[in-house]
Amino acid sequence: xxxxxxxxxxxxxxxxxxxxxxxxxxxxxxxxxxxxxxxxxxxxxxxxxxxxxxxxxxxxxxxxxxxxxxxxxxxxxxxxxxxxxxxxxxxxxxxxxxxxxxxxxxxxxxxxxx
Amino acid sequence: xxxxxxxxxxxxxxxxxxxxxxxxxxxxxxxxxxxxxxxxxxxxxxxxxxxxxxxxxxxxxxxxxxxxxxxxxxxxxxxxxxxxxxxxxxxxxxxxxxxxxxxxxxxxxx
Numbered sequence: 230x231x232x233x234x235x236x237x238x239x240x241x242x243x244x245x246x247x248x249x250x251x252x253x254x255x256x257x258x259x260x261x262x263x264x265x266x267x268x269x270x271x272x273x274x275x276x277x278x279x280x281x282x283x284x285x286x287x288x289x290x291x292x293x294x295x296x297x298x299x300x301x302x303x304x305x306x307x308x309x310x311x312x313x314x315x316x317x318x319x320x321x322x323x324x325x326x327x328x329x330x331x332x333x334x335x336x337x338x339x340x341x342x343x
Numbered sequence: 344x345x346x347x348x349x350x351x352x353x354x355x356x357x358x359x360x361x362x363x364x365x366x367x368x369x370x371x372x373x374x375x376x377x378x379x380x381x382x383x384x385x386x387x388x389x390x391x392x393x394x395x396x397x398x399x400x401x402x403x404x405x406x407x408x409x410x411x412x413x414x415x416x417x418x419x420x421x422x423x424x425x426x427x428x429x430x431x432x433x434x435x436x437x438x439x440x441x442x443x444x445x446x447x448x449x450x451x452x453x
Contacts, residue, residue: 262441264443269445271443271445271446272386272432277440287440319386328374328393328434329393331376331388331391332388332441334386334387336385337383337384
């Protein structure tokens with residue numbers, strides 16, 4: 230089954246404790262992206278990757294890091310999480326060929342930083 | 344700047360028709376997407392428009408006017424399961440990035 234898998238689905242942690250949210254897709258998609266979703270603000274892009282070893286900042290990259298060592302994986306790293314990073318996070322992927330390719334989203338990761 | 348506007352909330356009755364509007368101002372245009380998102384779940388793809396006109400897919404249709412920077416999503420024969428948030432998103436020029444509106448929360452009542 231074609232899917233984008235995120236882990237963990239839920240996490241409660243404390244300020245300053247490094248964490249990684251994993252994202253994996255099995256569709257051989259070149260493009261992958263991370264979003265956060267907050268009430269009243271919609272989905273905002275954090276980082277994206279056009280292909281292996283190619284990453285770039287989205288609209289709200291501060292406090293986040295990513296890597297793309299393999300095509301299927303695109304982990305999101307919070308080196309020193311803070312309460313303002315409490316949010317619902319989505320990973321997404323798509324083929325790069327053709328502007329009409331839709332993004333496929335993972336099921337989301339709800340992060341609470343205390 | 345880049346901006347996408349949609350109404351925050353709408354209410355409609357089961358069996359009726361509802362139109363959700365979206366206006367946009369973006370740097371470049373490579374198509375407009377509509378996604379459906381049920382509470383606490385992932386957005387799922389509904390439709391894509393890149394040329395002016397109406398695209399129909401079963402109970403859902405989407406319209407685009409590029410000159411007016413305007414789109415709408417039309418939902419017919421509303422069902423209770425259509426209660427969800429509907430997200431309008433525009434693909435600009437910058438690396439194929441999608442810019443999302445805040446979403447329209449649709450409540451379908453019996």
